[in-house]
Amino acid sequence: MRFLPSNRQRPHAFLHRVSAYCTLRGYTAQSDNFPATGVAGVEKTKGRDMKYLDYFERIQHGTVSYPIAYYHVTHDHPRYEMIHHWHIEHELIVVESGFLNVNLDGTDYRLGAGDACFISDGVVHSAKPEHAVYDSIVFDMRALLTRNQAGNKAISDIISHHRVVTPILPSGDEKILSLAASIREASENGANGFELVVQGAILQLIGVITMRHLYGGERIADKRSTGQLEPFKRVIGYIEENYASRIMLADLAKTAGMTPKYFCSFFYSMTRKTPIEYVNSYRIERACEQLITSDTSITDIGLNCGFNEISYFIKTFRRHVGTTPHQYRKKMRSAD
Template sequence: MQYINYRESRQRGTADFPIEYHHVSPTHPQYIMALHWHVEFELIRILSGSLKLTVDEEEYTAKAGSSCFIPAGTIHAGEPDNCVYECLVFDMNVLMNKNDDCCRLIRRVIDHQVELPHHFPDSRAGINRIVWSIFDASASKNEGYQLVVLGAMYQLFGTIFATHDYKPVPEKQTRTHRRILQLKQALEFMESSYNQPITLEEMAESVGMSPKYFCRFFHEMTHRTPVDYLNYYRIERACYQLMTTNLSITDVAYGSGFNDLSYFIKTFKKYKGTTPKKFLR
């Protein structure tokens, strides 16, 4: 699983079964879930530790035994704390069959007509039992696991509707929607230009804001300054390259937007608590 691009756009699973399963432990190349979004929906289950999850402008701490639901197109990020977690990224259209009643309910989720909870704590035992069965079947890859996954997904959303565990989406969320779109624009600019020199003025200009207002806006949305997040993203990108390519530390540094090796090492240690050389051991 790679959370490098802010907007992930690729085939999930197969065309016939567009559901993709990932197991993420501390040794995973992208253990920290950087801000990103994708056109599919996502389920996350926490096996151990905790995951500080940001979904649009809301924050949750998901602990072992809990699960999370991420709507399509939603900006989200996760900071694990001694955590092992799993993700299931899926195209909700896989549940759209010829049963009109089922399609009508699933369509309300796909079209964002209803808002489902983003976090199901471990106290939600009934919901989490269903989520666990989805993940267990996905991990097993036993013959017929696809039937188990689809059946459990119907059970999950059926239970949510049966218990009215959702709320209608207000017709107008103009300001919030606009802010999220602006953040996506800023993140796309960083993602496309991180390996080049970028000024604060250029980042602000990418969303039509003054540098001062952009700094305040970005911090409100991400709890980081723009420069801090850019450097954080560059180091995450560098980590991925160090673990998945044979590039030297120097080449990775320059390819990640740093023009000074010593500054790269200093910044790397700030975010990772170790040097690039020790990180590779």
């Protein structure tokens, strides 16, 4: 792993240049809209399909009684490239092979095989893989609290942000990798009692972090202007709630409390994507999930995910995934 300087540490350097770029691409308050009809919906699934459900802030991870979700992410996963998002749970990412470029609240890191990343609750993050295979464990830290109080202070300190776990854990650490492997093996096996093994491994991980004092001190978000992160989170939330409907640039700008011209530049400086590129990326991810977990027609899935023209849906899907929706569905189902 090596630290990468982030362009987002100097977002205002992009404003005029990106504003011109957005204007040239036709992203204006009057013309930039992302038309859609239909209502979004994904059928409830069980078993292997659960691994494809997303982990955005408004989606429950695991169940009420077992608030832990495990994802083995390969090139075929709908969320192979994670666009910017955040959630109230904590997350552990462990890279198995290749490289994973992770952004945490505007700071870039490059992870290689054997590297592990701990993402605190509320941190805006994204991940861009380079031929990477990685594991993601998303869990509610509050579920680790027990009645006997043993170890509760260490957990409570993390929950309250009194202590913030360092985002990049020691590279190649045998103990951390062994615990991650235990979580993977138990989750994939699913045998009776696997939940106890997973929860035990997470508790051991917190124990290792506590004993070695793997804390980063100041929260990443505290180092960055909350004047940037808070409006950005509001916009991401708006897109998550309205991706199936018509989304106007003016509405996004209003949600952020900015003028449309400034918002376009601001959004690009945060994500390296224009608003329409981000919205389309999110819609395609949703479409991938529906293609895998439902028998809904491709036309209806396109409508459900905000595309009112099937030709534009297929063209956009191919650009993001590298294949057509029909070919993607066939490939993923044959893999199962």
